[in-house]
Amino acid sequence: MSRFNSRADRPPRTTSPVLTTGETTHTAEGGTGYLRDAQSELFLLAVTNLVGQDTFYETAATRDSRYTRLVRALAVLEPAWTAALLRWLRNEANLRTAAIVGAAEFVHARLAHDHQAAMTPGPSAHLGAAPYSNRAVIASVLQRADEPGELVAYWEKRFGHERRDGQYDVRLPLPVKRGIADAVQRLYTERALLKYDTAAVAKRFGDVLELAHPRPAADRHWQGDLFKHALDRRHGRDEPLPDRLAMLRQRQALMTMPVQDRRALLLNAHDRQLLDEAGMTWESLAGWLQGPMDAPAWEAIIPSMGYMALLRNLRNFDEAGVSDQAAAAVCAVLADPEQVARSRQLPLRFLSAYNAAPSLRWGHALEQALTASLANIPHLDGRTLVLVDTSTSMNAGFSRDGSLKRWDAATLFGIALAHRCAAADVVSFSSARYYLSDPPGARTKAFPLQRGESVLRAIGRWRDGGWFLGGGTDTAAALRAEFCGHDRVVIVTDEQASHDHTEVDRSIPQTVPMYTWNLAGYEAGHAPSGRGHRHTFGGLTDHAFRMIPLLETSATGTWPWETESAGA
CATH class of the missing domain: 1.25.40 (Serine Threonine Protein Phosphatase 5, Tetratricopeptide repeat)
Known part of the structure; x- marks a missing residue:
């Protein structure tokens, strides 16, 4: 009989990147809340932060202020890590506004620190020497031709000086100018100018060119003509189009065609x-x-x-x-x-498109697209309990038009994961309490999976069948009610658990892996994380699911960009 190599043995204790510090506070609902280190807090906030939007427990202003405070602090304390986060946030997580805001705050904080160091007597703590540059950080988050203008507009309003006429005086630091210039060389084309250089935006291509002074790219012989035309266009100069700008000349010809033809x-x-x-x-x-x-x-x-x-x-x-x-x-x-x-569309965009389309002829294609966007979800052996938080706080908007809610995201990821499990129990949960003085109690509703059913159809059945429960968040009570010898537990939630006589962490055996999928990025989490069998992930893509089999085979979990570079 084997004493050590048995299937019943749990994997050795492992570590993952989202770490709690050991300090506790309270969640927004009064439960025990675990504070995370600054990197973990920033990561979970960044991957769920639609800048400028209120959440259930946090106003947009408070949330954005917390984000910029964390970026600025880590730009000085952990600059290499923060630069990698911002690059990944724009290029892989596809969250453009958070990445642009983060890059501007990153560079401004580092330049301010250098200035303060230069003014302080004694040994210098200058941050200039690094394996990357402020210029590279700016360039890395600018991936679409309208984004240099977005960054300039943000910098102007955030760090410029407002004049009496309501306009701003702004001087871009040299690293910002050079980073923008690098991006302009990549991004400014005839097609981009026609699409994005419109009177609807405050900072047009010509404004960016005048502030950043980019040179034409060496392999784009036509770009000098394009830059000149963008400046002429911005200032209303009626100059003839150069011959090398064939697309612009073709557009000009079409515009002269009689409307009736x-x-x-x-x-x-x-x-x-x-x-x-x-x-x-x-x-x-x-x-x-x-x-x-x-x-x-x-x-x-x-x-x-x-x-x-x-x-x-x-x-x-x-x-x-x-x-x-x-x-x-x-x-x-x-x-x-x-x-x-x-x-690089987020999986939620396919759900949004499916909900908006009147006819059924798009359904199969959207299901195939959604499946492809979730390709990183691993196949999991054993029995998995998937708890989906559908409390009222998860009813907060998760898209700018309000058509998607956080619980839509929770349902999508919960059902998609369950489809990759050898055996899974999917349960919607909230709270059975009617008054705050009532004792803890969970309201749960099991969702029966149907063999061969598409994820989009399953989400529709969830919505129409009453699995969005509302109410409070009795996570610990839900665990005690639904756990039955499962090999792992995955909880998709905003982590704002209510007070319970037993903490979330203690509501299942310590030897059972519990993975929290965070969809809100609030400051406090509902359980310890980063060590042993308690781990927290976050984001709006499927990438972090890859961590589950790694941790269960004794590997150490890493940040998403580290995982990708290691596998490249």
Whole structure:
């Protein structure tokens, strides 16, 4: 009989990056709250922070202030780690605003620290020497052509001086100028100028060029002409277009076409190619036609539309009555795993598109796209208990239009994980208390999985069948009620558990791994994390799920960007 190599043995105690400090406080609902170290708090906040939006327990101003405070502190104390977080946040997590704000605060904090060090007598604590540069941090978070203008506008309002006329005086530090200039060389093209350089934004391409003074890229012989035209355009100078700017010249030619002749161009396949050659987007096409976007208009522009534009216009395609042939072409793009990977869409966007689309013809493609976006969820052996928090605080908005809630995200990730488990019990939970003085008690509702059911259909069944419970968050009581010898527990929650006579951590055996999937990034967590069998993850993608099998095979968990670089 084997004494050591038995299936019943638990894996050795492991560590993961999100660490609690040992200090406790209270959650927003009065339960025991565990404080995390600064890196862990920033990570969980960053991957769930839609800048400028209120959450259930935290106003936008409070939340954004906590975010900038953490970034600024860690820019000085842990600059390499913070630079890597910001780069990953924009490029892999695809959270653009948090990354841009974070990069601006990072560089400003480091420059302020250097200035203070230079003014202080004694040994210098200058931060200039590092394996990366402030310039590189700025460039790393600018990945779309409108983002240099976004960063300039943020820097101006945050660090500039407001004049009496309401405008701002701002001087960009040299590292910021150079980082923006590097990004401009990569991002400024004719198509980008036509799409993003509009009167609707405060900082146009010409403004960025005047502040950052980029040189044209060596391998883009036309870029000097583009920069000059952007400046002419910004200042209203009526200069002729250079010959090398062929796309802009084609757009100019289309704009001179009589309005009454424009729809005829949509009927000929050869003529429709002119739209792409002129960098026409669906938004600009609508303005050019000066009339409704009917089926011929959509069918003319669909071949040149990007992935996100297709995804967000499914309802418009249906309402305009585009043909099944055109719809099939859209579905082929949406379902292509390579296109999904390149688009870097968050899984929630596919759920949002599915909810918004009136017809059923998009459903299979969206399910395939969602499956591809969740490819990192591992297959888990044994029995898994998946607890999905559907308390009232999880009903907070999770998209700018309010169409998605935090509990939509919790349901999506909970069901998707359960589909990859050898055996899983999925349970919605909240609280059975009616008054605050009532004793702890959980309200739970088991969700029966159906073999072969798609994730999107399962989410619809969850919504329509009353699994969004509302009320408080009796997490500990739910664990005691639903745990029955499972091999692991995964809790998808905002962690704001109510007071209980037994803590969340102690409500199941200490030898059973408990993984918390945090969807809110509040300061206090509901259990210890980072050591033994208690670990916390976070974010809006499937990447962190990869940590579960690593930890269960004795590996040490790492930050997502470290995992990716190690596997590259």
